[in-house]
Amino acid sequence: MTTATTEPPAKTTLPRHPLIKDGWFREINDKCFPGQAFAIKVSEILHTSQSDFQDILVFQSESYGVVLVLDGIVQCTERDEFAYQEMISHIPMYLHKNPKKVLVIGGGDGGVLREVVKHDCIKSATLVEIDKTVIELSKKYLLEMSTAFDHPKVNVELCDGFKYLKQVRDWEYNDKFDVIITDSSDPEGPAEAFFQREYFQLLQGALKDDGILIAQASENVWLDLKYLTKLIKTAKSVFPNTNYCYTMVPSYTSGQLGLIVCSKQYDLNLTIPTRLPTENEQGLLRYYNPEIHSSFVCSSNLGKFND
């Protein structure tokens, strides 16, 4: 009797992540939002890694499509990402009368780029992303979000947004930007510097005189009003014409996310779009329209931030 040599059974190393338990991902942060958690049921973990900059998790969910999580915080889900991408992109784009050059800082998933290139008037859209892994993963797993990376008007710069802006400061005026969109991650991680006065000064230096800036505030009115008030004060110290606005995204903490929109022009009313979407453009949008713009950009007497 001979015994056949058998290979030991292949070790199946299914990916695991400490925030996924019993098949549910839970967004928990005892410092920023203690005592509450949004949970999404996981069908399959697609990717986990630690990049040079952050912890990355991508999973297929039961009802939110593919979900991208950075440092434990949901960045986007296929189900509701348009509510974020459209608002952070089209609020500044329609506030500018004729945007040609657009800069996106962060936004490695590509969703903002996808929205920006819907404006036929633009000549270029530059994405500055520090973490190339996010772009690679988006191209692999977030197919609806990463469509614009190959668009002829798009350039991608793999570098730190801060460093990039310092270069732009020394550019010729005509090379500066019409619209800048800061789609960073939250201030606890690699994006911490994006929420300080120096950053807003660099942004001011990179914008033309009629330029529009929008920045993800990483907070909302239900979580940390004190921080938000301070952030808006910081922005106002550089851009006196600054409004708080927000968008509603179920998979973000408390179901909404604050944005800060700024103009160098004192007399531009940020609550009303300067241009209206063409019929063709409006047909490409699922969330943004001029009325939502006016509803979600808070006029000065709404906020407690305008003291």
Added chain:
Amino acid sequence: MTTATTEPPAKTTLPRHPLIKDGWFREINDKCFPGQAFAIKVSEILHTSQSDFQDILVFQSESYGVVLVLDGIVQCTERDEFAYQEMISHIPMYLHKNPKKVLVIGGGDGGVLREVVKHDCIKSATLVEIDKTVIELSKKYLLEMSTAFDHPKVNVELCDGFKYLKQVRDWEYNDKFDVIITDSSDPEGPAEAFFQREYFQLLQGALKDDGILIAQASENVWLDLKYLTKLIKTAKSVFPNTNYCYTMVPSYTSGQLGLIVCSKQYDLNLTIPTRLPTENEQGLLRYYNPEIHSSFVCSSNLGKFND
């Protein structure tokens, strides 16, 4: 040697609830919102019972104050209840030029009553609640919400809202209501009939000609657009002047809740309050103001519900 007789250690029967595990309450509903759950950390379970109508849970949470849960669905938390109570109350109250008689159907926690009595112009506010246990528990645990039960203008009727409206149908015209607020629980439980055409017809019969109705829609645009569209069609078949509106409440599913506001008057613009809050009234409010009213009551060309 004698042995002292000792009592067996008292059995501590700490209250438990099947939706609370590892110290967290999770709102899970595989039918209405599969694959997602909002979780709140529990400090102490204050009450659990099965009333004649529904499963009731009251707990002290770590960061949302006291939480009331009926049939597994969060009804209110002390932290964010004002965002719901103020909007469902003041949208119809400020749409009416001079509301005297107000009817609240459901709303046993008392929060809507608390808002309604802020209007000095009212002569009476009647609450029709089927489940007296909810009122009793609110008086015991939700002290900020239940302040108006003893208000001299308030009457409480412990009965079924449907039956009550059938009686009102036969009242003299002058005894009918200026504003009706339907603050029911969700259509899966005892409140199922509140979402049918017959209910809207009864409401119409209970309102004066310039009366305003608002109804909790139990849904939002992120969850079941089909159901919401059907519900708005049902309302429109009785009240042609109907608008969808909503409010943002972090502890509600997807962070928001739909409302339906209706008028018998064809030409009343529901997106603009008819009266403005007095300075004194505005000082009592944390969420509602005329601009939020116009932002959250969707005008006809916003919705996909107006076909």
